[in-house]
Amino acid sequence: MNLARNMTRLLHMPGKLEVFSTGTKEEIDSLRKQFGEFKDEFESLPHKMAELKDDIDAAKMELTGLTQILENVEARAAVQMAQQSASILRAVLRQRSAMRLAMPATDPDAAQLISPVEGHKSLAECYELLSREAPIAYEIWRRLVDVNEATYEGCPVHSCSVAGHEMAELFACFLVPYLTGTVLDIGCGPQPFPVYLREHPPNHIAGIDPLLPVDPHPFTFVQGICEFLPWEDNLFDLVSIATSFDHVLLIDRALDEIHRVLKPTGHLVIWTSFVSGAAVYDPYGSDVAPVDEYHLFHFDRGWFEELMSKRYVQREMISLAETSGSCFYSFQPA
Ligand SMILES: C[S@@+](CC[C@H](N)C(=O)[O-])C[C@H]1O[C@@H](n2cnc3c(N)ncnc32)[C@H](O)[C@@H]1O
Numbered sequence: 001m002n003l004a005r006n007m008t009r010l011l012h013m014p015g016k017l018e019v020f021s022t023g024t025k026e027e028i029d030s031l032r033k034q035f036g037e038f039k040d041e042f043e044s045l046p047h048k049m050a051e052l053k054d055d056i057d058a059a060k061m062e063l064t065g066l067t068q069i070l071e072n073v074e075a076r077a078a079v080q081m082a083q084q085s086a087s088i089l090r091a092v093l094r095q096r097s098a099m100r101l102a103m104p105a106t107d108p109d110a111a112q113l114i115s116p117v118e119g120h121k122s123l124a125e126c127y128e129l130l131s132r133e134a135p136i137a138y139e140i141w142r143r144l145v146d147v148n149e150a151t152y153e154g155c156p157v158h159s160c161s162v163a164g165h166e167m168a169e170l171f172a173c174f175l176v177p178y179l180t181g182t183v184l185d186i187g188c189g190p191q192p193f194p195v196y197l198r199e200h201p202p203n204h205i206a207g208i209d210p211l212l213p214v215d216p217h218p219f220t221f222v223q224g225i226c227e228f229l230p231w232e233d234n235l236f237d238l239v240s241i242a243t244s245f246d247h248v249l250l251i252d253r254a255l256d257e258i259h260r261v262l263k264p265t266g267h268l269v270i271w272t273s274f275v276s277g278a279a280v281y282d283p284y285g286s287d288v289a290p291v292d293e294y295h296l297f298h299f300d301r302g303w304f305e306e307l308m309s310k311r312y313v314q315r316e317m318i319s320l321a322e323t324s325g326s327c328f329y330s331f332q333p334a
Helices: 002-011 013-022 025-102 110-114 123-133 135-151 166-178 251-261 301-309
Strands: 183-186 205-209 220-223 236-242 262-273 312-320 326-333
Touching: 025 166, 025 312, 123 135, 166 236, 166 262, 166 312, 166 326, 183 251, 236 251, 251 262, 251 301, 301 312, 301 326
Parallel strands: 183 205, 183 236, 205 220, 236 262
Antiparallel strands: 262 326, 312 326
């Protein structure tokens, strides 16, 4: 480049200065010419820098555009992957129905075993105990129970596990390998028969919910709450909780109660959803407030699994969270 050459020449100026004093006219003219060229080049530098800056700015804009395109492609790929893995999971879940055929037959005399203990607490007595244990949270929770009841009116498919509820049907498939012997469904809801239990004989099922059903349940039903379960110890082979666990007031008490009524070989199967980063729920404090119109709290997956690990061993987990927010878990008593 001329500039570099001229800079080198300038560095040799002391030698050239000698030429000024001793050199010929031609040498001096040539030096003047070189100096003139160097000056022109030097003066054109700001213009060249401005051009260079424009080039850099254009390249930056192009890079930003490309990054944007790449991010869009990545986001679309992530969504597609999530959808694909969700549809694979759905297919795998549907396959589980075939396992039903290989399941041992259920004892026909079991029905008499799932009656609640005589003289168990009434719903009002349970409420009284709740209000003593967690007075502030209890007041809010009671209002939420009423709000939720209004949303279940007519058992709409988006709120209740009735025929046509896609996730409830998938949960039914997830349940298949566990659906044996005596079953307790916690928060069984207002619909007479939750679809996820329809493969099981009603006389082997017990359900509990503070809400009465729209039509009588065809299984043993207690109007109550899972914080105080009115059944004997070690009675159930399966305890199921379908979208009800994040409606419970005292989840630690509920988990202790489920542990008590579950056989040591039994399973606790939970269908729940998570809100990432949801605060750890403490119903006993004074700063309890609803997190939305229907819930006192949401589960975050981290603290949900930690809470469960205190009393139960996780056996299985299928997450459809990317597409539906739902996760299915199975646990056994630790
Ligand atoms: C979203 S619904 C789910 C009903 C049903 N499992 C289904 O999938 O359609 C939640 C249910 O949990 C019940 N629930 C709320 N608190 C409860 C508690 N402490 N013990 C038992 N059930 C409770 C509600 O009354 C409601 O019926």
